[in-house]
Amino acid sequence: MFAVPSFVWATGNTFGARSTVSPSLVKLARDGVPWFLTVLLVTGFLKLFGALLGIGLTRPRGSRISPLMVFCSGGAATLLTWHGGLFIVHGALVKAGAVAVEPDLAGLTDWYLYLWGPWFIVGGLAFAGATALYVRQRDERRRLRLYGAVGALGALFLSVASTATGIG
Template sequence: MFAIPSFVWATGETFGAQSTVSPSLVKLARDGVPWFLAVLVVTGFLKLLGALVGIGLTRPRGFRTSRLMVFCGGGAATLLTWHGGLFVGHGVLIEAGAVSVEPDLVGLTGWYLYLWGPWFVMGGLAFAVATALYVRQCGDRRRLRLYGTVGALGALVLSLASTAAGIG
């Protein structure tokens, strides 16, 4: 369900986005900017992959699959928690008056602070718990933790790069 908006917005339809997402992002989708539409499609597929990883973390498999599940679980936990934390942190700074935003973005602050940010943080924490429980059920915990750490660091680098590029 979480992937559906990404695919819908990639068609140029911005239903539900006008009042809850940054106007600059809505404009990119509405204008059909190719690189942004590609980002939306990739994001949609990553969300579907996340669902498969979440399901995969429900029961241990062979070591090769376990490495992949822990790598992806650690990455998802970090990426979602970091992304949501940025939303919440920025929203708190805006609400406290420490940071100002353009007038057309003021109405979005509540969406990011009270809905999107906490939603991403909760998803990240759910992946962290699921990954930790998965590792506890597997044999080679030390080695699996390494894969989780690499996945987490990779997700953090990806998030920082996308934020620096202005698409995060």
């Protein structure tokens, strides 16, 4: 269900986005900007992949797929938790008056602080917990923890790099 909005918005329909997402992003979707619609589609497919990954963590699999599963899950846990944490920290700073936002974005602060941020953190913690349980059930725990750590650090690096360059 988490992927549905991405696919809906990729069609140019902004249902549910106008009051909960940045107006500049809503405009890109509404105007049908090709690169942004592509980002929305890729995001939707990544969310579907995340759902399959989560399901995969609850099912026993052969050891051949275990390292990839743990690598991706470590990355997903980190990205979701980090993303949600950024939403909460930014929202708290705006509420405290330490950071100013444009007037058209001020109404979105509560959405990001009280809904999106916690929602992403809960998802990240769920991935982390499922990954820990998955690894605990394997014989090669030490090696799998390394894959999880590399996935987590890689995801964090990509997130920081995209934020620093203005992409994310």
